[in-house]
Amino acid sequence: MPKTVCIVGAGPSGLVAAKSLLHDAPAGTFGVTIFDSQDRIGGLWPSRRDDLAGLVHPLMAANQSKHTVQFSDLAWPDDCPDFPRAWQVGCYLHRYFQTYCQEATLNLGRRVEQAEPLTDGSPGWRVRTRSGDGDVTEQIFDYLLVASGFFGTPxxxxxxxxxxxxxxxxxxxxxxxxxxxxxxxxxxxxxxxxxxxxxxxxxxxxxxxxxxxxxxxxxxxxxxxxxxxxxxxxxxxxxxxxxxxxxxxxxxxxxxxxxIDLGSYNLSNRPHPLTNxxxxxxxxxxxxxxxxxxxxxxxxxxxxxxxxxxxxxxxxxxxxxxxxxxxxxxxxxxxxxxxxxxxxxxxxxxxxxxxxxxxxxxxxxxxxxxGFQASASLSFLPAATQETLSVRESDLNNSVALAFHNTHHPDVPNLGFVGFYRSPYWGVMEMQARFLTTLWLAGGPSSPSLPRPMRDALRRDNSIERTIKLRNDPRVSQFPMGDYAWLMQEFATALGLERSPPLGKMPRMPPSGMEMNILTPARYPSQILKEPQQLEVRECLRQTENTAWAGISSAKYLGKAVFRSLLGEWKLERDLISRLPSHPSGHFSGTAKFLLREGTNDGRESQFDKLAETGDAGMEYLYIEEGDFKASNGLTFRATRRYVWRYNEQKDQLSVWFVKTDDQKRADYLFHAVEFIVPEDPDNETCWRAKAGHLCIDDFYNVKYEFRFQAINLTDWRLTYTVKGPKKDYTIDGTYRR
Missing domain, CATH: 3.50.50.60 (FAD/NAD(P)-binding domain)
Structure with missing residues (x-):
């Protein structure tokens, strides 16, 4: 007979726990039942663009990329943005459930109301659940796994x-x-x-x-x-x-x-073995x-x-x-x-x-x-169990005193936790699930059947004492449980997992000058992989490595970086040099404002419908410049002009649009798309350069840009137009500074 496991929560923690119990142990070892009070899986993550009832807005972008917000053996679709929206994360979780959790019994719309250890001396839990219409049932399980989420009550x-x-x-x-x-x-x-x-x-x-x-x-x-x-x-x-x-x-x-996370999790810039x-x-x-x-x-x-x-x-x-x-x-x-x-x-x-x-x-x-009060997510546990776990509503860190990086407590048999800590990066959730699967497969933390690496890891572990000590530490860090890369290393050591090498050669980056060694969940694949899983692992690695090479060796993501950094007001100085006596030369001095707004469909109606299908039409700027133009003939007058600047994330393209003459908040038609020029020797460049062209009836605009950065932010940039036509021959050369 399989050992029965009750999983509380059908978010990413609950799903990866179910997957590990079903696939990282011999078939039939565990029988898994999942309960969730919501009528959908995903936890915080909605799977529809119009699902506004949860704790996360469906259009919110994840603050870690899809290379971190993933499990080791399910790749994201290639056309998904690098930072997926919340509803896309929900769709990923649905696909994960369909791929790996079909053997689990899923109970949605049913809240775990109470879970108590059995009183007859045998290990196990009596779990009482309640449906939305008041139906109450009780079941007995061998194991209880808490994946109810850190975000309990606001x-x-x-x-x-x-x-x-x-x-x-x-x-x-x-x-x-x-x-x-x-x-x-x-x-x-x-x-x-x-x-x-x-x-x-x-x-x-x-x-x-x-x-x-x-x-x-x-x-x-x-x-x-x-x-x-x-x-x-x-x-x-x-x-x-x-x-x-x-x-x-x-x-x-x-x-x-x-x-952001590809650079943060580049292990080449850290000494090994990793320290916390x-x-x-x-x-x-x-x-x-x-x-x-x-x-x-x-x-x-x-x-x-x-x-x-x-x-x-x-x-x-x-x-x-x-x-x-x-x-x-x-x-x-x-x-x-x-x-x-x-x-x-x-x-x-x-x-x-x-x-x-x-x-x-x-x-x-x-x-x-x-923030949130995490203790509310444990309200179904008996008071005695909560006391053993040192649950404290007054604890500002919302910590629970658990062994080996928040996975279990040796004094509460057959109880496990996955994802119950601040910033539960998905790779660590997966490792916690694997750890519990191995622990329970061996018979518990005191079992002589424990694999030696896990036994050694548990002997060295001081997680409970450390958690309690940090509660009153005035110098506690933002993420007290531990940094991501170190936690992944600690779990891998305990589980006897080796970090797989990259698929191919990686770019060399400062400060170490070594090839990038980017940590993602797919770098720690399971030891038990079927062929479809192996293909998914390779696809995850391929996507990460292709992303790294695209960013380093091309102008990928540069349009996004420029667009983000344009927001606000710039001081603009511009010279107009005319080569025709009928058109005066002169100098413009004024300001240029980039006013952020959500993307509009004006001028791109056919494209916009496709953009809107993803629930995100991108962002754009209303560009307004105002100032004084002093002509070479001594005449001075007030001058203004407007454009709409857009960034298309799907195409990774920055573009500039003319505005309508009768409504100068609306885009009319495309002026030009900015084409960044990849330098032959990037280390000796003084700026990023770009070009564009536009034929306006008989007049051709030859456009050149120069963008200078200080780290991630633009400090100044230059825009030059050379215009030639039957009646035009002039150059506009403008410099923008903060």
Whole structure:
């Protein structure tokens, strides 16, 4: 008879646990039953573009690429974006279930209400579940596996003694501006975002992009007076903010770009064997990591605002990292303001920040990026079991005292955990599932049948003591359980798994100068693989290696990096040199603004329908330049022009469009697509160059660009048009600087 396993949760943790029990043990060893209170699998991840009921917006982009958000033996479709949307992650999980979990018994819409150890002395669990219509059933299982998710209940602090006079929502419930502001909208004001880690930065950047879209898009705005709103972000500490694409060559003025995690998980830049960089952070370790982050960003972030600068005084403190493409540029543009501290109170429309006592008035709404209380996800466990696991609602880290990197507790037989910690990268979830499968297959942590590598790993393990000690550590890191690469190494050692080599030669990158050695889940394939799984593993590796080569040896992702960095206002100086006496030469001095908005269909109606099928039509800018033109004949006049700049993620293409004369917020037709020129000797280039051409009736525009970077951000760029035609012969040469 198979040993029966109850898995609580059908998200990525529950599904990979089911897959491992069914495929990493001899067939028939385990019988798996999955319960989930939702009526779909996927956990946080919806599988439809219109599923707005969960904790994640279906159009939210993952902040790790598909090379990390994957399991080892199921590749993403080639046409999926590097950073998939939440609904696409849900579709991946459906495909994973169909591929590997069909033998499991799946119970959706049925919540695990109570799980208790058997009282007759035999190992096992009595599990009571309840359906949505109140039907209650009880079943007995040999094992209980908790995959109920770290995101239990949103933390909503009490902000005022009176009932709130402005809308207050948790960041997980924010979907759009009308939903936040409600029917009785204020005539403007500040949208207060509270919280300083990943979600605080991400939601502040998202709301700012929604405000910018509402203000600068054609047609009717979804809210009244969008230009009168702004975002005010309260964060306890300065945070390093990385975009989705960074560069492995930050010192180059013409750097290549890669998805953020491909550089972060390049093992060639770390000494081996790996040591843990998370947990207690000493001042020396903090300085070292701050230095790495500063090198990646290219500054201390003061170029955007003193409020987001990571000053020398902060360098001794544990660093914090967030991911957002537009947050820092919105800070520089003034749409996001930043205060340091904690929200002490909210009375009427005035917020008070401690310890400074700063008061922020004119609050129109509040979004709380204050995290989740993970203990709610364990409410079905008996109080005695929760006490053994040291579950504490007051623990700000939401930690549970579990052995070997949050997988089990030796005093609670036949209970296991997968994915129950902050930032459960998918590779670690898969390793936890394999670990429990091996542990239970051998008979438990004290069994003499344990494989020697696992027995040695358990003997050395101090995870429980470490977790409890870190709870009161003022120098605890952002991700206390451990860094991703080190955790993968620790699990692989315990399981006797070897990291597979890359399929082929990889590019050499600084600072080590060695070939890239990118850690992904597929680098640690299972020891028991059927031929279809082997093909999937190879496909995962191929995709990652092709991505690395494309970013390093071509202009792949450069259009995205340029587009992201254009946001905001630039100082523009332009010379016009005419070679015809009928057209005066002169100089233009003014500003150029790139105003971000969601992609529109104007001028590309046929393409737009296909873009919209993915639920993401991309982003674009309304470009507005204004200034004074002083002609060589002494005449001075005010001049302005507008374009629409677009980035097409599917084609990785940056393009510029003319605007309609009767509605200058709308694109009319294509001016040109930017073609980046791959240099023959990138290390000796002073900038990225690009070209384009446009025939306007009889006049040909020969367009040349130069883009100069400081690490990931543009510092200045140059745009030159040479125009020739029957009645035209002139050159426009403009330089843009912050």
């Amino acid at each position: 933390v909503v602090p009490r902000l005022a003694s009176d009932p709130p006079t402005v809308p207050i929502v948790h960041s997980s419930k924010y979907r759009d501006l009308p939903g936040l502001l409600g029917k009785s909208q204020a005539p403007g004001g500040k949208i207060l975002v509270v919280g300083g880690q990943m979600s605080g930065v991400e939601i502040a950047g998202t709301i700012a992009s929604h405000l910018s879209t509402a203000t600068h898009s054609p047609g009717t705005s979804p809210i009244a007076n969008p230009e009168k709103y702004s975002v005010h972000h309260i964060t306890p500490n300065p945070v390093w903010v990385f975009p989705l694409f960074t560069t492995p060559k930050p010192k180059s003025p013409a750097p290549p770009f890669l998805p 960089t998370q947990g207690h952070i000493s001042p020396e370790a903090a300085k070292a990591v701050h230095g790495i982050y500063r090198n990646t960003v290219g500054s201390d972030q003061s170029i955007f605002s003193p409020a987001v600068a990571v000053t020398p005084g902060e360098m001794n403190n544990p660093p914090y990292l967030a991911v957002s493409d537009y947050y820092l540029e919105f800070v520089r543009a003034g749409l996001i303001s930043v205060s340091h501290g904690k929200l002490e109170s909210l009375c009427s429309q005035v917020a008070t920040v401690s310890p400074s006592g700063e008061q922020i008035g004119d609050i129109a709404a509040v979004v709380l990026a204050t």
